Amino acid sequence: MYRPLWIEIKLENLRRNLFLVRKYVGKSVKVLATVKQNAYGHGLIRVAKELDNLGVDFFGVGSLEEAIALRECGIKKPILVLTALLPSTIKLLIKYRVRPTVVDLAFARRLDREAKRLARKVNVHIKVDTGMGRLGVWWEEAKKFICKVCNLKNLYVEGLFTHFPSADTDCAFTTFQINTFNNLVQDCAKEGVFFKYLHSANSIALIKYKSSHFNLVRPGLILYGINPYSKMKIELAPLLSLKSKVIFLKKVDRGRSISYGRTYITKRSTIIATIGCGYADGYPFALSNRGKVIIKGKFFKIAGRVCMDHFMVDIGNNENIKIKDTVTLIGREKKVKLKAEDLARWANTIPYEIVSRLSLSVPRIYK
Structure with missing residues (x-):
């Protein structure tokens, strides 16, 4: 891999x-x-x-x-x-x-x-x-x-x-x-x-x-382990986690544009992390400027549009985040978690679509 x-x-x-x-x-x-x-x-x-x-x-x-x-x-x-x-x-x-x-x-x-x-x-x-x-x-x-x-x-x-x-x-x-x-x-x-x-x-x-x-x-x-109906209160155990890594870090000044369409303009000096996943992998384009990921136990927002093979995250001035650090797109890390249901809500879709569209080319590791 x-x-x-x-x-x-x-x-x-x-x-x-x-x-x-x-x-x-x-x-x-x-x-x-x-x-x-x-x-x-x-x-x-x-x-x-x-x-x-x-x-x-x-x-x-x-x-x-x-x-x-x-x-x-x-x-x-x-x-x-x-x-x-x-x-x-x-x-x-x-x-x-x-x-x-x-x-x-x-x-x-x-x-x-x-x-x-x-x-x-x-x-x-x-x-x-x-x-x-x-x-x-x-x-x-x-x-x-x-x-x-x-x-x-x-x-x-x-x-x-x-x-x-x-x-x-x-x-x-x-x-x-x-x-x-x-x-x-x-x-x-x-x-x-x-x-x-x-x-x-x-x-x-x-x-x-x-x-x-x-x-x-x-x-x-x-x-x-995915709840098909948000008002249905049941204790389920999700099977699936989707993970990637930080593949590039860039210091960015205030006023810089990020990704296609220039839909995200930095409001301050910050660090932008590029993540090795995109819509060709089944990660929804609709999460552009809306989705979140977990890095080192903290949430960070997606900056700009999701690309075919990548998306970017604004990590602020968190210099403790390094290239090769694991990024959780769906799943749990320490005390925080992201569920397929969360991604569905942000993308204005249903959790069925979130998991069923994940590309067959993405390796599955069974535990």
């Missing part, structure tokens, strides 16, 4: 966060660990292996590629692809025993034909749209759709699920979604259609809506 930029992942904190999830849902509810998009930037394989050892029941991924990677590293537990797949993936998903999300009857029929040709029975989960407006069959049309898929003899409709767009902000709508989903399940039961797994709860719903648990929950961000 030559470039002074790295991510540290504290895997032992997964145990704490998973214990919290299990405490909320109880022993009768199984856990699908959401590890999509490289485990939210934490590293798919290492995180999944640790969660496998900790006894999660299911894995949820964002692509067939991720599902295959898990199979090839030895994960044997059920894997659900949480997005719609194209027909070209059918042979591979059968080969690797991956559960697809079914949202389209034409796809289901092609999957059934291929399964029949191979003398296989394929487990699938149907997604119902109760208000997200993204993937899934609309709830009003869902019973008819479900019955048609259930009639395909080489498919086993193992699960039924939905997703919440506003569990953090709209209690009334989320409750409507839960009730709608419940009513659909009851209507299916009257037709003799039952499901092994029912699931709807993401991280926020898992904490806020007990009635959303059913018999399987899908924690994501909460597993990584």
Whole structure:
């Protein structure tokens, strides 16, 4: 590792966060660990292996590629692809025993034909749209759709699920979604259609809506120790720290401009530290003139715009800071800390984006 930029992942904190999830849902509810998009930037394989050892029941991924990677590293537990797949993936998903999300009857029929040709029975989960407006069959049309898929003899409709767009902000709508989903399940039961797994709860719903648990929950961000909802008071243990080093120091007189666009003009004689990280690494450009870092246990503000490979920090007259000193961009140093949630607030985004956009080229060090 030559470039002074790295991510540290504290895997032992997964145990704490998973214990919290299990405490909320109880022993009768199984856990699908959401590890999509490289485990939210934490590293798919290492995180999944640790969660496998900790006894999660299911894995949820964002692509067939991720599902295959898990199979090839030895994960044997059920894997659900949480997005719609194209027909070209059918042979591979059968080969690797991956559960697809079914949202389209034409796809289901092609999957059934291929399964029949191979003398296989394929487990699938149907997604119902109760208000997200993204993937899934609309709830009003869902019973008819479900019955048609259930009639395909080489498919086993193992699960039924939905997703919440506003569990953090709209209690009334989320409750409507839960009730709608419940009513659909009851209507299916009257037709003799039952499901092994029912699931709807993401991280926020898992904490806020007990009635959303059913018999399987899908924690994501909460597993990584990041709070998806600022008003939700829960004790989480973050896994990820992002660190760099001071690569250059420059004494600057009053009135000098720093970085592109000359958006930062020094108001006094000061020292500017250049840090070896930029927006190409996934560090948000939106933190220009807004973000903070920790150096030697103290906060310092970003000076000027974040560049592709660098950003600058005004460290005042702190001559005790030297080239090669560690800079904490996310994480804890001594008694101070910076959380992904802090960066999200300053960048006017969500913590999901902060961690999931961290470049795959940044080395992950597991502890």
